[in-house]
Amino acid sequence: MPYEWSPEPPHDTPRWQLSLWPYRSLLRKDFVLFIGGTAALVSLPLLTLLGQAALWGILPFCGLMIAGVWYALHVSYRGGEVLEELTVDEARAHLTRHNPKGDVQEWEANRYWVTVHLHPKGGPVENYITLRGGDREVEIGAFLDVEERLALYDDLKRALRS
The missing domain is CATH 2.30.29 (PH-domain like)
Known part of the structure; x- marks a missing residue:
């Protein structure tokens, strides 16, 4: 409870x-693990683009996506600090x-x-x-x-x- x-x-x-x-289903340490796991999973397909110019075109969008997920979870977490x-x-x-x-x-x-x-x-x-x-x-x-x-x-x- x-x-x-x-x-x-x-x-x-x-x-x-x-x-x-x-109630918190996602603790602070789990927050870090989730963001790290998400970044790792998003990075896996990018390994096929290593050494190609297309990597630099896709990389900023992947970074924005990770930042967006982090920001959304952070705002949600802050809203529940009652x-x-x-x-x-x-x-x-x-x-x-x-x-x-x-x-x-x-x-x-x-x-x-x-x-x-x-x-x-x-x-x-x-x-x-x-x-x-x-x-x-x-x-x-x-x-x-x-x-x-x-x-x-x-x-x-x-x-x-x-």
Whole structure:
């Protein structure tokens, strides 16, 4: 699961933290291996053109293709750099969201009044989860997949009740 409790549930302490992040199927080291493998595979047919003038006509386009794949994966990777941290103690619940562009969004409410809501339909995504407390309602874990959001909903309800 792309989220982590600290300490692990069930929470024996009045203070706990939940960290959520999007799932990454391509790690940084795999990113380098993928680009290297792609460059090697594209270079194989070019071996037949060694010593010919046509190689210099095709080579810039191959370089542009590799650069384009690298750029597209880099942009995709940067877009998924989201971190949400929910910290709960005896009195307060505090949610911090670190967005890909570096801006930070924060929400805080009295722990006693915080409730978790699941919106199976009608939200931006299926099984949309929100936290309501005070005068605001905020989303949490919208980047998780459907099953992960259901598991998170159950975990959050259990954790906030204790």
